[in-house]
Amino acid sequence: MGKVSVFNQISLDGYFTDAKGDMSWAHEGSDDPEFKEFVSGNASVGEGTLLFGRITYQMMASFWPTPMAAQQMPEVAEGMNRLSKVVFSKTLDKVTWQNTTLVKADPVEAVKKMKKESSSDMVIMGSGTIISQLAAAGLIDSYQFVISPLALGKGRTMFDGVPKRLDMKHTKTRTFKNGKVVLWYESVT
Numbered sequence: 001m002g003k004v005s006v007f008n009q010i011s012l013d014g015y016f017t018d019a020k021g022d023m024s025w026a027h028e029g030s031d032d033p034e035f036k037e038f039v040s041g042n043a044s045v046g047e048g049t050l051l052f053g054r055i056t057y058q059m060m061a062s063f064w065p066t067p068m069a070a071q072q073m074p075e076v077a078e079g080m081n082r083l084s085k086v087v088f089s090k091t092l093d094k095v096t097w098q099n100t101t102l103v104k105a106d107p108v109e110a111v112k113k114m115k116k117e118s119s120s121d122m123v124i125m126g127s128g129t130i131i132s133q134l135a136a137a138g139l140i141d142s143y144q145f146v147i148s149p150l151a152l153g154k155g156r157t158m159f160d161g162v163p164k165r166l167d168m169k170h171t172k173t174r175t176f177k178n179g180k181v182v183l184w185y186e187s188v189t
Helices: 033-044 054-061 067-072 074-082 107-117 128-136
Strands: 004-011 049-053 084-088 100-103 122-125 142-148 168-175 181-187
Touching: 004 128, 033 074, 049 054, 049 128, 054 084, 067 074, 084 107, 107 122, 107 128, 122 128
Parallel strands: 004 122, 004 142, 049 084, 049 122, 084 100
Antiparallel strands: 142 181, 168 181
């Protein structure tokens, strides 16, 4: 059975986007060699499937297949383009990023089926609406949060609309010179 994990950067006050939906602040501090190596290693490990909502998919698809992405972050770009991807959207009619499947069905039911039928793992990046739906349904197995050393004041959390408390077990922490801290959690069911 495949496992579902989340990888997201969040602000100190818990937002993964600012009030306007911007996530560019998450790239600050990316020039730290140790952090850059961590991100590259994280993106190039293994196989699996990336899961996205429409907004995150469109943002990722507009950058990772480009020559600029290949030049700036070659290992990450290679992994992002090579891995299979699923985008959940009721409004998209087609997807153009290589290795991408469009799913118009309910994300909760689709991921339940994917977990049962696949032995490979799935990772959600960005996609707060998808995260909140899957978390509420108990379908997320683990979380990896990169905490950026800034407060946004307003924005969106990944857990907007989650109707009940979600308990998690802290499993690991890593700190970088750029001030970012990575926290790993497993879902407690």
